[in-house]
Amino acid sequence: YIVDMKMTREKQRNSLIEQLNEIINNPSTADAAKVEASNIKVEMVKNSDTELKIENLLLAKGYDQAIVFIDSDKVNVVVNMEEITQNDATKIFDIVSNQSGINRENIKLTNNR
Numbered sequence: 001y002i003v004d005m006k007m008t009r010e011k012q013r014n015s016l017i018e019q020l021n022e023i024i025n026n027p028s029t030a031d032a033a034k035v036e037a038s039n040i041k042v043e044m045v046k047n048s049d050t051e052l053k054i055e056n057l058l059l060a061k062g063y064d065q066a067i068v069f070i071d072s073d074k075v076n077v078v079v080n081m082e083e084i085t086q087n088d089a090t091k092i093f094d095i096v097s098n099q100s101g102i103n104r105e106n107i108k109l110t111n112n113r
Helices: 002-025 029-059 088-099
Strands: 066-071 074-079 105-112
Touching: 002 029, 002 066, 029 066, 029 074, 029 088, 066 088, 074 088, 088 105
Parallel strands: 074 105
Antiparallel strands: 066 074
């Protein structure tokens, strides 16, 4: 499940980045639209990098099946666990909040089992 979700996430991002590049590189696109597309692309790359860092840190802490989605000021984390204990939740929230700079109340943690 997690592997499929990561592959789907990457396909969707690659498609969106391709569309943004078309806007940016099109000579008939208005300058304001180019700037907006560039800003969206930069934000996507930043979020993607942060998601990967969080997923790697979760892996290092023993959460070998986790996926993170960052959207503006919200984070969704899905872990492959039967039950998420309070201790697990605290560790995961700490990692996500520290790496993303997003407040705990904007982090949603779910399990996929």
